[in-house]
Amino acid sequence: MCTMDFYEGQARLDGAFCSYTEKDKQDYLAKAYASGVRNIEMESSVFAAMCKLSGLKAAVVCVTLLDRQQGDQLNSSHEVLHNLEQLPQILVGHFIKSQLASSRKI
DSSP: OBOSSSSGGGTOSSSSOOOSOHHHHHHHHHHHHHTTOOOOBSSHHHHHHHHHHHTOOOOOOOOOOSOTTTOSSOOOOHHHHHHHHHHHHHHHHHHHHHHHHHHHTO
16 A cells, blocks of 8 residues: 555654554554555555656565554564565566566567
8 A cells, every 4th residue: 555655644653743543553554454455655656657657667566574563663683674675676587587488489
């Protein structure tokens, strides 16, 4: 799910401004989860719009770094974060290879 910002739009309690409670946050996150949301970010809609306007094919691949129902702060080690950072690159690499291989069969 793409939101308008990192704090309020993602129901974070650790920003400079916060107009809701922990219960409000948990209710929001539970409803989002029940609707199929597994990741919240704020860049993909602008990226997709710019690619569409430019006539470029594009995709967004996200990695979920923490369970927001358990907290807002990232506590993973540098090694874990580095490994997670590699996953979308590997996935996209495999996709590109498969597309190139299938285009050669035509």
